Amino acid sequence: MVNQITWHKPDPPPSVQHTTFTHAHETLIWASKGTGARRTFNHDPINSPDPASQVSSVWHISTVPKREKLHGYYPTQKPLRLVRRRALLASTARGHLVFDPFTGSGTTAVTAKELNCFFAGAELEGEVARLAARRRTASERGGLLREISERFWTDA
């Protein structure tokens, strides 16, 4: 295991029956094939130039905003800020293959397209797979790469 990451949700859904703590975090596991195995880690696009404020393994990211649900409601949809701006931006390069065996509403599928990666996924529920397809169709190939390169040119 390379990193175990805690996604902390500052705005967790309330515990409706008041019988549990609110579910305010999820765990991401970043694993590789072994200690010597090659892996990608794009430090610069996810970190500020200040070494004192490097991104840690605890990520404070809000739950899915309404604007990401325009193509349909899906209860366990993950925020693009989590998958796009952090997980896949950090760990993939243009042309990589992203495989998501539990595609759901397709957040990884959208992100892979925006990062110019290939994508393969599996999803049991037909209606959910169609939602993923709608979201992916509406996304822009290479869109995130373009956004990032524009930001670097503007900041320079």
Ligand SMILES: C[S@@+](CC[C@H](N)C(=O)[O-])C[C@H]1O[C@@H](n2cnc3c(N)ncnc32)[C@H](O)[C@@H]1O
């Ligand atoms: C937690 S959701 C994925 C959420 C996704 N990351 C997103 O942003 O929408 C898990 C999905 O895996 C699907 N699933 C569960 N078991 C599966 C299996 N054996 N093969 C394919 N899909 C499966 C479920 O139908 C569900 O939509």
